[in-house]
Amino acid sequence: MGTSRKPPARSREAAPTPSVKSRQRERHPTSLQLALTEVPPAAPSLQSVIPLRQLWLCVYLPALPLEALIDAPEPAAVFEEQQGVRKILLANAQARAAGVGPGLAVNAALALLPALHLAERNPVREAQVLRSLAAWANKFTSFVCIEAPSLLLLEIAGSLTLFGGIKALRRRIVRGLDSQGFDAGVAIAPTPLAATWLARAGRRVCIRDPRNLVGRLGPLPIICLGWPVSVYTSLKGMGVTSVGEALRLPRQGFAKRFGANRLLDLDRALGRLPDPRVSYRAPERFTADYELNEEESDAKLLLNACRELLVQLECFLLSRQMAVQHIEFSFFHLQIPASSLSLGCVKPGRAVQHWLDLLDIKFDRLELPAPVIAIQLCAGQGQQFSAETDVLRFNREDGRRQSTSIAQLAERLSARIGDELVHGVTVVADHRPQYAWQPRSNFEDIPHCANVPSCQVDSHAPELLAEIHRTNGLVLQRPLWVLPEPEPLLADSGVPYFQGPLKLLEGPERLETGWWDDDGIARDYFVAVNPVGVHLWIYRNRNQDRGGWYVHGKFG
Amino acid sequence: MSEILENLLKNPRIWRGQARAGSSGWQGLASGYPKLDQHLPGGGWPQHALTEILLDHYGTGELQLLMPALARLSQPQVDREDGKEAGWIAWIAPPFEPYPPALKQWGVNLSRVLIVRPRGGKEALWAAEQALISGNCAAVLLWSNELDDSASRRLQLAAEAGQCWAIAFRSLKALSQSSAAALRVRLDTGEQGGTDLGILKSRGGRPAVVRDYAG
Numbered sequence: 001m002g003t004s005r006k007p008p009a010r011s012r013e014a015a016p017t018p019s020v021k022s023r024q025r026e027r028h029p030t031s032l033q034l035a036l037t038e039v040p041p042a043a044p045s046l047q048s049v050i051p052l053r054q055l056w057l058c059v060y061l062p063a064l065p066l067e068a069l070i071d072a073p074e075p076a077a078v079f080e081e082q083q084g085v086r087k088i089l090l091a092n093a094q095a096r097a098a099g100v101g102p103g104l105a106v107n108a109a110l111a112l113l114p115a116l117h118l119a120e121r122n123p124v125r126e127a128q129v130l131r132s133l134a135a136w137a138n139k140f141t142s143f144v145c146i147e148a149p150s151l152l153l154l155e156i157a158g159s160l161t162l163f164g165g166i167k168a169l170r171r172r173i174v175r176g177l178d179s180q181g182f183d184a185g186v187a188i189a190p191t192p193l194a195a196t197w198l199a200r201a202g203r204r205v206c207i208r209d210p211r212n213l214v215g216r217l218g219p220l221p222i223i224c225l226g227w228p229v230s231v232y233t234s235l236k237g238m239g240v241t242s243v244g245e246a247l248r249l250p251r252q253g254f255a256k257r258f259g260a261n262r263l264l265d266l267d268r269a270l271g272r273l274p275d276p277r278v279s280y281r282a283p284e285r286f287t288a289d290y291e292l293n294e295e296e297s298d299a300k301l302l303l304n305a306c307r308e309l310l311v312q313l314e315c316f317l318l319s320r321q322m323a324v325q326h327i328e329f330s331f332f333h334l335q336i337p338a339s340s341l342s343l344g345c346v347k348p349g350r351a352v353q354h355w356l357d358l359l360d361i362k363f364d365r366l367e368l369p370a371p372v373i374a375i376q377l378c379a380g381q382g383q384q385f386s387a388e389t390d391v392l393r394f395n396r397e398d399g400r401r402q403s404t405s406i407a408q409l410a411e412r413l414s415a416r417i418g419d420e421l422v423h424g425v426t427v428v429a430d431h432r433p434q435y436a437w438q439p440r441s442n443f444e445d446i447p448h449c450a451n452v453p454s455c456q457v458d459s460h461a462p463e464l465l466a467e468i469h470r471t472n473g474l475v476l477q478r479p480l481w482v483l484p485e486p487e488p489l490l491a492d493s494g495v496p497y498f499q500g501p502l503k504l505l506e507g508p509e510r511l512e513t514g515w516w517d518d519d520g521i522a523r524d525y526f527v528a529v530n531p532v533g534v535h536l537w538i539y540r541n542r543n544q545d546r547g548g549w550y551v552h553g554k555f556g
Numbered sequence: 557m558s559e560i561l562e563n564l565l566k567n568p569r570i571w572r573g574q575a576r577a578g579s580s581g582w583q584g585l586a587s588g589y590p591k592l593d594q595h596l597p598g599g600g601w602p603q604h605a606l607t608e609i610l611l612d613h614y615g616t617g618e619l620q621l622l623m624p625a626l627a628r629l630s631q632p633q634v635d636r637e638d639g640k641e642a643g644w645i646a647w648i649a650p651p652f653e654p655y656p657p658a659l660k661q662w663g664v665n666l667s668r669v670l671i672v673r674p675r676g677g678k679e680a681l682w683a684a685e686q687a688l689i690s691g692n693c694a695a696v697l698l699w700s701n702e703l704d705d706s707a708s709r710r711l712q713l714a715a716e717a718g719q720c721w722a723i724a725f726r727s728l729k730a731l732s733q734s735s736a737a738a739l740r741v742r743l744d745t746g747e748q749g750g751t752d753l754g755i756l757k758s759r760g761g762r763p764a765v766v767r768d769y770a771g
Contacts, residue, residue, distance in 0.1 A: 409690040421673040437656035478658035480619040533745025534615035554615030
């Protein structure tokens with residue numbers, strides 16, 4: 001903050017004394033005010049700046065092309081092809097010490113420093129880095145906008161109280177950037193453009209009062225406004241090199257010469273016109289890559305890389321109060337197409353350990369055809385995370401160990417065995433035995449339906465069954481086992497055989513239904529027993545074309 | 557002499573029949589068949605241990621034997637002595653389809669039934685162990701031909717750790733194999749058509765034959 005004192009000391013001292021301030025305000029805008037009379041529609045009201053409740057923090061990353069590509073202590077530089085010549089764009093401190101600087105031809109740079117690590121500028125990667133930084137900056141404010149190619153704007157007025165004031169917040173942001181290896185210029189101003197210009201000019205200032213903007217922006221060189229070079233050169237030809245001098249030019253002439261947009265830029269920077277911005281919205285789906293230094297086939301190492309990706313996923317989901325149900329890992333190989341591994345869980349989750357447990361089970365059985373060079377993690381559609389209230393469990397001596405929920409158990413089992421092979425069951429109201437039930441894949445704990453009378457099942461089942469039998473067999477007993485498909489039985493002079501002749505014990509129970517769809521049945525069911533004591537549920541088909549005896553179940 | 561004996565008895569591989577016998581031991585899980593309960597130590601099925609049921613033919617009442625106990629385990633009951641919640645009943649590798657309408661007739665809470673169909677015998681054992689130690693299941697029913705002595709020991713330990721009732725169905729061929737199960741019974745068809753139950757091994761109890769247990 002020390003640097004911020006130097007140029008604006010005058011205006012800061014001036015602020016409390018109204019006479020000086022008014023003099024200062026008159027001095028700059030007078031010429032513009034004169035211009036106002038000539039260009040009435042375009043000019044905003046100059047007497048009062050718009051009352052601004054915003055405060056913009058601009059992060060300027062001058063060395064982004066270098067930082068996005070190279071993260072090494074050795075001398076390094078990024079080059080760009082300009083008119084067929086490859087020239088150095090940026091060099092790090094070690095390279096600069098050896099005399100490698102911007103504009104130098106690559107060949108010359110290599111002659112100076114043979115060990116120079118060179119990389120071609122990659123704007124896609126820069127944009128990627130900027131996006132990830134914007135996502136990171138989202139933890140300081142909900143409003144972050146990306147100004148390509150190397151700027152981030154954070155609206156921080158609402159975050160000051162939470163982070164303990166403007167200085168503390170600024171320190172956190174600067175330190176955060178520093179720890180991630182970014183050399184950043186940070187400036188704070190009430191308008192986004194002013195903050196941008198100040199940051200570009202390398203002024204580490206903090207302006208809170210919009211009335212100070214004119215005084216503070218005045219000394220800035222025109223070049224840091226980011227206007228086209230042609231505008232800059234013609235302004236320079238007119239002897240205008242600073243923002244203050246540009247402000248003193250007549251408005252109409254300025255607009256005619258350099259375009260109305262330039263004039264609007266100035267008005268917006270000074271807070272005379274609103275400057276709406278679009279906030280960056282991070283994608284709602286998570287994707288991340290992990291590139292390995294060399295081809296790797298060690299399972300432990302790969303699992304570790306997967307863990308890192310999962311940690312990122314958890315951070316991503318945590319900040320959005322979301323959870324996902326499916327994730328997919330892709331393992332990339334050099335020569336052949338990537339192999340993938342998808343994980344799913346019964347309930348949306350986000351905990352790293354949870355996914356790692358599932359991954360462990362599946363990874364065992366994964367056969368990678370070749371060593372892996374990179375791993376990508378894609379998460380499925382995010383869902384609202386619903387935190388569960390859990391009972392505080394004291395160490396009960398006889399307490400059941402309730403470390404996992406049934407959903408987690410089902411997940412573990414289906415991760416290894418297969419989804420459709422782990423299921424629950426439910427009954428369906430249909431008289432046809434094969435349609436009287438269906439599998440259930442939802443393991444959400446169904447709330448106890450003890451209060452619903454229809455759900456209450458008498459637990460004294462034998463008595464219940466005895467009662468049923470007494471009432472003249474209105475409902476015949478159902479077998480505990482059914483066969484997936486009824487099997488035909490051999491019959492000898494009308495007596496069915498199953499490892500010996502069958503003796504009919506109960507029945508018949510006639511089921512004739514389902515005529516409305518193609519799967520109608522007309523059967524007489526019996527309970528039968530064979531010589532070794534196996535109780536069977538058999539039926540005789542009443543349809544002439546498919547007549548005969550079938551076994552459908554066993555009384556286990 | 558007695559000191560040597562004491563040291564020998566400290567060996568965890570040795571268990572003494574009397575130590576847990578009768579009322580001094582544990583509370584059994586009432587089977588729902590009074591005739592059977594008389595012969596089981598604690599008056600019922602051993603709750604947190606492995607029970608082995610040996611039989612040759614499915615369909616001879618092997619599930620009916622368990623149904624009253626399973627029905628009670630699966631029902632939420634506030635007044636249950638141990639204050640536990642309704643537990644899940646896992647069926648691992650059943651030989652046929654367990655028929656839900658029949659389960660419902662027997663009073664089993666269907667929302668607590670989990671059916672797992674592993675592809676191989678080893679997977680079945682793994683799944684059973686996972687279900688046992690998860691602590692969610694009140695009972696785990698396993699059909700396996702690959703259950704040997706060491707696997708039964710693992711299941712027995714898992715049942716203790718997860719406080720869960722493990723039931724393994726095996727063929728009568730396994731009769732000669734040793735097993736770590738707390739209770740081993742065999743089912744045979746009796747002369748009068750009922751099912752006879754032979755108690756082969758019972759921790760804290762004695763071998764016995766219960767003729768027509770349901771009668």
